Amino acid sequence: MTDHLPSRRAVLQLAAASCLTPLALQVHADTYPSRVVTIVVPFGPGNAYDMMARYLADRLRESLGQPFIVEAKQGALGGVAASSVARAPADGYTLLFGANSTHAANQHLFKSIPYDPVADFAPVTTLATIPQVLVVSPTLGVDNLKDLIALAKSRPGKLNYGSSSATGRIASEAFRQMAGIDAVHIPYKTSAQAITDIVGGQLHFLVTDAGLGIAQAQGGRVKVLGVSSAQRVPAIPNIPTIAEAGLPGYEFTAWLAIFAPRRTPPDVVNRLAESINGIVRSPGMQESLARMYALPYPGTPDSLRDLVARDTRRWGELAKAAGIEPE
Template structure:
């Protein structure tokens, strides 16, 4: 084919794609959307995914299917989403675990947190809570630290996310104690073992831990934020309870597979942002103490870059070697 003809053909195809993209976004969605959650059912990420999904369904009339893919520090779910068709019908509802911490915790990942995804929006930010079994001898953070110092490496802490793990690692570093780390596919699975007495403590998201505290099944020792939680103001911060300067949190965000057309990403952004204002989402934010926060795709990309640097510094200072 002559060069001129090939050039005209390429131009025509490019123009056709550009003209079709807005039409595609206008008709989107016309079938169910899948939200991949890289943590187990019942986790905070699962809860916010279901709440946002309900808000999307209310707007579009299309079902939102929640697909839980826990395991390998959320890498299984992230990889699944990265390999999905970039048509807007697969969305990853995730946290800083997959998109800020894992790249510093592991020598190699099965996905690229930047190149494999198209940012959609932030969904919220939250804090964590340190919990123990009600029969545990420690009734305060200070007592737990004292007990740990007397038994180096004997007390264990579970984690089902990078946020949970790093919170425990940071506690060890700042308090000068040595704990045994027990990893789980998701925080609810760790909570189950804590309830059964198989591990000694967890620092987990408030959405998972606080209901157990309210039911009297676990005892709270402290929260990880710089201020006490409005949901449980009687629980001190870990900083005021014995570890000055301690602070740790996490965030939720939504991503599409890389290559998803920009008009479709824009439509998803519109749907998810409005879904964050739905009754189901507002209930989640209120009941879990999560701060609602949305963003533009560009703002999420910039935020993720800064968070990756921050988590890298925390992990390095905690002396954690990439696995």
Template sequence: MTLRLHPLRRLCVAGLAGLAAGLCVLPVAAQPFPSKPVRLVVPFPPGSATDTVARAFAQVLAPALGQPVLVDNKAGADGALAGQEVLRAPADGHTLLFGTNSPLAVAPAMKKTPPYDPLTDFTPVIDIGRYTFFLVVHPSVPANTLAEFIAHAKAHQGTLNYGTGNTTGQVAMAQFAALSGTRMTHVPYKGEPQALTDLLAGRLQLMVVSAGPSVPHIREGKLRPLAVTLPVRSAALPQVPTMAEAGLPQFSITSWAAVVGPARMPAEVVERLNREFTAAMARPEVLTVAERQAFALTGSSPARLGAFMREQLDSYRATLKAAGIEPE
């Protein structure tokens, strides 16, 4: 027996079926953000300046977002491992790169065929701030000023060792060597903490190091600062001259942190994240850590961060060329 439906009934059944299908889709499409833990991928090991700042933000963001905010350290390949981890993630805002100029400007500028394009493969969320770096030497080095160190290095060409734990340090030291006419041995490390350990032990003589982990050692006399890489003196150590004041006005390096996500993130998710990160910058938990790290919080719109990243990529390419560093 064949059941025949009246045309009107067939229309109603079809309509109900379509409505049911629509209702099945709605919960997914209207799913609020965040619906699960948010992951901040950091391109440096635990204990680094970026890791410390990221963990301060994670602590504040978790209750604001109503979900755990986890810090995931993915060090290696000049930050590219962390960048690739994020660009492969779903573009839903639950996986973000708490990155720096290393993976977002320096590493791409140093590669002939970079693993990603920072300007098209990521969604800008917010500019976090600027790092302070010091050029420091081990106390055994007979130099109290930058001029004295340059003279010492020229008298001992090729015998001094410097370490780097990130591409910022690598570019800064290459630029310093080119401008000062010195030749030293580069010892690369996986992260800044490991390089700093060897500097304190005297296995290295020189390093460009971030303020957070180095300032306590400087105050204790375990490291001697020669200059700060900022265009102005640092409030953390106001007695330390800038590179320009110390005799190298051509030296220029900017180290920064920013949050980006995979390409094509929903605008409303980007807006929510930007709003929450901005609010976190006013919280004492973040301000205290930033002050301890001599890290200047900035904040920005997503659009401004995108423009800044483009400016920085061009700037680092020019710096690398001037320092004689060819893309690999």
């Protein structure tokens, strides 16, 4: 009889451990966060995405009582940041400040990416939508979209354009295709680098986020020819949409969202979503978004999961229509 006692004890210990597992997860969620949380941002400093991430981190610190820090990891159109978060512990202490680029477009731009946009992540919530703007160098001598298209057609293959994100790449390629122009693509690691070359005249046109483009235009460093959204942006009503300015049917809008590594406890994900949505709906955040020419876009884990699926199909169709071959 005594020979069987150790095995019975082991069984009882295993049963007790299995019963405690849900409780342990609940305790973890109730005490989350208990230390620093890192938000990994795929984009370079100085643009609307970086500014929004830092604002969100500050408000989350106030809301949840622990430091939230922003860590930039650039490269591969967001792939470096996304893959690092995909491999992080699933405890809610490493989050991705993701976008349509990392979770809908990249798989159509590269033959392979080091992460799975669906299987490797737990969606938390959407944050905002950000219109893009088409900017040109003042040295180009054009004042509106029709002038740019006419100039490009008169000089086939002589003008160039840049991109530093999947959104910018596909938006620019679609513009080129729809306008029927021949121009040379130049890739950049950050929007700031591309803007520097626009100002200097080495780069001729660029589709970039509205916050960065408008800020440079206000200083006379670039010219904005149109916004990429279907409707004019309330904060800049004098700037026409690209469709209005001469390219009917053109529309692109980027979105931003928070993702956690897969298997992050649902209670932690839901607590983050609730806190973030409260911040997104707050007057302070909406004022901050307006300064970036962005619009609030609160959501849920489920709505973000549906958005990723929907836009993965949509951006794949856009990439194909723009003639982009995976690299």
